[in-house]
Amino acid sequence: MKSQLELLAASRSDNVQWSLSQVELEYYRYENNLLMALEMPDGTLDELRRSFDIFYSRIQIVKRGDIYSSIHGEPQIAEALTSVTTYLDSTARLMDGDDPALVAALPELLTHAQTLRAQLRAISLRGIMVFAARSDAQREDISQTLLRLAAGTLFLIFTLTALLLWLIHLFRLNARREQQLKRSSQQTEAIVATSLDAVIVANRSGQVIEFNGAAEKIFGYARAEAIGQPMHELIIPDGLRAQHLEAMRRYLSTGEKHYLGAGRIRLQAKRKSGAVFPVEVSVSSVLAGKDEIFVSYIRDITKSLEREEALQKARDDALVGERAKTQFLAVMSHEMRTPLNGLLGTLELMDDTALTPQQRKYLDTMRVSGRLLLHHVNDVLQISRSDSGSETLSETPFEIDTTVAEIVESQRALAHRNGNIIRTERIGTLPRSVSGDERKLRQILLNLVGNAVKFTKDGAITIEIERVGQVQDVAMIEFRVIDTGIGIAEADLTRIFDDFVTLDTTYGRRAEGTGLGLGIARRYAETMGGEVGVESEEGEGCAFWLRVPLTEVADAVASEQADEPVTQLATKPLDILIVEDNEINRFVLREMLLKMGHRVIEAHNGRDGVEEAAYRHYDVIFMDISMPQMDGFEATRAIRSGSGPSRATRIVAVTAHALPSEVAQFEAAGMNDWIIKPVSGQKLRALFGALPTATARGKVPSSAPRLLDHDALQELRESLPPGSFIKLLKSFIVETDIAVATLTGRVATTATPEALSLIHQTAGACGTFGAERLRKALSSIEARCKGGETVEIDGKLIPIWDETRTALKALLEDATA
Template sequence: MQWSLSQVELEYYRYENNLLMAQESPEDSLDELRRSFDVFFSRIRIVKSGDAYSSIHDEPQIAEALNSVSTYLESAARLMDGDDQTLVAALPTLLSNARALHAQLRAISLRGIMVSAARSDQQREDISHTLLRLAAGTLFLIFALTALLLWLIHLTRLNARREQQLKRSSQQTEAIVATSLDAVIVANRCGQIIEFNGAAEQIFGYARAEAIGQPMQELIIPDDLRARHKGAMERYLRTGEKRFLGAGRIRLRAKRKSGAVFPVEVSVSSVLAGKDEIFVSYIRDITKSLEHEEALQRARDDALVGERAKTQFLAVMSHEMRTPLNGLLGTLELMDDTALTPQQRKYLDTMRVSGRLLLHHVNDVLQISRSDSGTETLSEAPFDIDTTVAEIVESQRALAHRNGNIIRTERIGALPRAVSGDERKLRQILLNLVGNAVKFTTDGTITIEIERVGQIRGAAMIEFRVIDSGIGIAEADLTRIFDDFVTLDTTYGRRAEGTGLGLGIARRYAEAMGGEIGVESEEGEGCAFWLRVPLTEVTKAAATEPAQVPVPRVAAKPLDILIVEDNEINRFVLRELLHKMGHRVDEAHNGRDGVNKAASRHYDVIFMDVSMPQMDGFEATHAIRSGNGPSHATRIVAVTAHALPTEVALFEAAGMNDWVIKPVSRQKLQALFGAPPTATARKATGAAPRTLDHDALQELRDSLPEGSFAKLLRGFMEETDAAIAALPDRVSASETPEVVSLIHQTAGACGTFGAERLRKALSGIETRCKAGETVEIDGKLSPIWNETREALQPQL
């Protein structure tokens, strides 16, 4: 473009030169003039309209110059294309006008060259920048490629390490599988075995080569389980439902090569191996384990039988021994009021001390048997801590002074005065600890410290510490001091007599109350026994008042009494007993009828049977208490065949004030109403039940109108015949509640008619059912009833 612009001015000079020559010799120069004009005209046309020159068209000076030159050339072109004479005549004007264009042409050439040069510079600069960016991009690409290369090297090394790890892991897994004591069997989705380790060879008797490729269900699964296994696999493959997969170890049966079936523990899991799913089974032969378990179970059962026998023996013997001991001590008290010689009184004192000590030992053994049998329950009532401790201190003060001891109490920190808990058990624990401290301390100090040491489940944790300055306990004996029947062979054992059960009972009581007991001591330096028990804080007013205001015993005067009982015989017997005692009696045949009668008039006492159809005794009592009838505050006595501790709590929760166990006798009613019993007390409950209680039967006969006894007895025998025949082989409170109700009614009737052995058996079944057990009767009651029926026949 620069060359073309410079040629514009050159072509102009040629054209101007030809104009001069044409004026001097027109004949020879006109053709040359026209040719130079055409070249000049073409050059201007290219500069003005060519795309290559578009960059200089925006320059105002060049655009104006091009327009002027183009105007001149357009006018000159008409002359150039005309005749020679006209052209010769116009030559002076063309030359003059051409010379006037010299400045414009000069401007076009110079300005165009400048613009072209600037554009070239810009292009070079752009190319330079492009080259720089290209160089930077190239460097970045080289860096990225280098980094990628390094990363690929790293990945290659990492993959190599992983491959080595996988190889080692695979080798370890193979070694583990090969040396595993459990059989490891791997099968594919079709059930074919693809791995069979050494333990599997030993357990099932197949060589690995024999097992590989064989269907697992045909090889190791017993015939009676194959269909079940096949169905489970088809269900899993079809629906994905898992029952055995991932369920941990389950017990099944498996089959050896010999065909023998044996118990195994199996754990099955599934693993994806590429796109295929495989199943891994871990199988353990538990034949010997089950034999050991059965042996342990038998040993445990034998131990439990022995323990129960021991506990029962202790309980029976304690009861049987306590009865004559109480009679013996009572007789000694009576003898003390008679005229005795000094020697006889000395003998009497010795007998009394020995008798009381023996009774104390018997009571300790009885208490241990109760605790171990699980019949010991906790009571919950408000009491004052300071009052309880003060009474204990006062009871031991005389003996402490006799041994030259000072006994005192210290409260540490803020303590709740009023708490709720089992005061009787707390009192016995503290009395035992303080009593021991008094016995084994001489001319010393005994301190009872009380401190609150924390909070647990909304209750205050109270610590009682009994600290003495006595003889102390050897370190070797600290771990066994709370065991049963432990009496130390050192000075501790020679200072006082005892069974060694006191601290064992204290430990049991502390644990039953949710606390703990312990001791710190050094021989010759005294002891510090501590007891921590949780006690619920209550207001002072609640502690000073009784936990439940007892309903006063009814005076021995004619009363209006309502009997709510669904059994006609029991209702008749109770009514006749009350009539003979001079009371007025109304009857209700079920709980709903009883609620209606209690709402219609006032009764002094309501006897409420616990188990009745339509509405039981609990519901009826709740309905009476929650209503506004005349008897809503009447004393209600629960009548039941037997009363477990949990049931007594239910009686109280329902609003019942008292309870009486069937058979209801005149003595029980007199004791209930506060009158002195007229008959001898019943025999100890620990004795084996007799088939027939003739005393109770005779008492019933004496209580009924003449002629009624035989009729009622026949009705009882007929009802019991039907009840025993209707009992199924298995009884459960959740599955057959109507049968449990029938058992309860029959037990109550048996108690009324002195069928003691059958009543005991029925009550035992009812108790186990209420505890959630399913009891197997299986005809065990029929022989007892047949024997009872034969014993009752002579009474008709």
């Protein structure tokens, strides 16, 4: 093909070059005929004219032919063509004229023709050169084109070959996929056919196009019956049919899905017999070509629901039984604790009677047994409360050192009886004040320290405190209670924190208990977000550890009172009326005032106080706030609005606490001042003008209340006649036992008059006898109740009162020793 193209290109180029050479050849023929015509004019003019015409035609072809247009731009050729054309145009007239004229012009024509010889030579040679060069260029272009065409052809062949190979690969791949799809289709058909769930396939019109064997068994239709039937008429109950059709219409028109793709949902379906039964349905849509089909997987859950109902009933029965057990334990614990408190209180009262040594021995045995029984009852109650989920966390600020010191102090006497040394070690830097559930922390540490004291003899108990982590302002504090006692066997370490686990160790089973203490500790630790554990070897002592997160807080000064000045009263003997329903509080206040030289009259309630104030004049009236029949506010208003001699007397409110809202109530009722329980001689003297007013109002800087206010107790002891202090303290313990049992017998309380009265009276008595922590707890409950809160009392007072009572009993033992 390449040779043919070259021949074709060469053919055209050679034709042009031949034509150019023929121009010069025709000129020579024309010139020769001119010469012949000059020599022999006759018979040669026709030949001359013919040769001229041919020469003229050749020049016109070169001048006008498109093939020669490429050389017209050559200056030399253009100039030669112009000269030759001019000559030919002028000569053509002679050639076309008569013979004589032509013969006459022959010499001149020859002369002029001979002058064109060089120009014709230039046209021929220059044209041949130009066309030769262009022919070479064209041949080169054609050659390059042919090479590119060959390369393209090779690339195309390669591409076609690769494409062919790829098509072969795709063909084989499609063949394999077809086999896989065929196998998959066969497997799907087998799965659908053997599926325990009914599989129903329907088109967009709702007509059934597939109905498997499980569907036949569940719905009662043969496959041939179901195919082609509207699904909503086949299996959907009459009551749900309109809803189904509306959902399908909405989906087909708007694309809004209801059940489609929603996973398994529970509905009702209808059998061929018309029976309606519960099913679990999952519906999905699939594109089959351009058509959309709906695949429904349906499971009959009649038996499953029956089993679920049976399990639910069994679970409910179990929960009812568990709640009944918990409630029974709680009720029995409360019911047992109330008579136990009365029994223990009566035993304390018997201490003041004349007893023989044998009777006192019996009395001591009963008292110890009663206390142990009360402790067991409290433990069972606490476990029941924890298991019922009623335990909540409280956030109060306290000092770690103070809490641990009080725990150590409460256990020191028992430790000494066992010949033990008990000490505290601080490791590293500890936060001074933290916020957390101090009551639960105290209970855990009391259980751990109490166990260490009980199971250690002639040894040492060390309480280590260390900060083991810090995240922002929350510190992870670890308490370690390490003893040198009998230890715990490795096999028992995994169960020591289970309920009712008591290890029958040595010491002749001296340490009695229910085995609930460590179970309570574990529950409390988990509730606080911490953990508790133990490391021990039998005979080598134990190391119990507790890690709890506590929020570090800035030291704060707690103050319940305002700083307004107290109007000071004269120190001369005064006629004073005490309006107080609590016998102990009346007795204490009366004895203090009598010791100060004042004259005192008592009224047992608000109504008696109003009558007494209306009867005679008093210089000062001490008015309790919470009293039966008529409270302190109502009594004050009655005195102020009356016409009795004491209507303008200074009235001092006697209260367990004085919140700002209550101070406003004092003033609104007509009270002139207030004094905070516990009432002491120091506060009375401040009230009467001997001391600063802050002391009178009981302003004691403290970030955490002490268990006992020993200063107040000592002052009370000094203010009372000999023997009265012990008697009153015993009565206080008995009455508070009953009050705490009554209050903790309530699951919750609101601002009911009965509850507030009991809380207020008990708080006042606690203030009198220095039970500072219990007073604080009761005052807080009272304030929250008055604020409209529902306060869960159960469990909040027992640990505080147990510690307080233990400390007061130790104080009694020292006083009677």
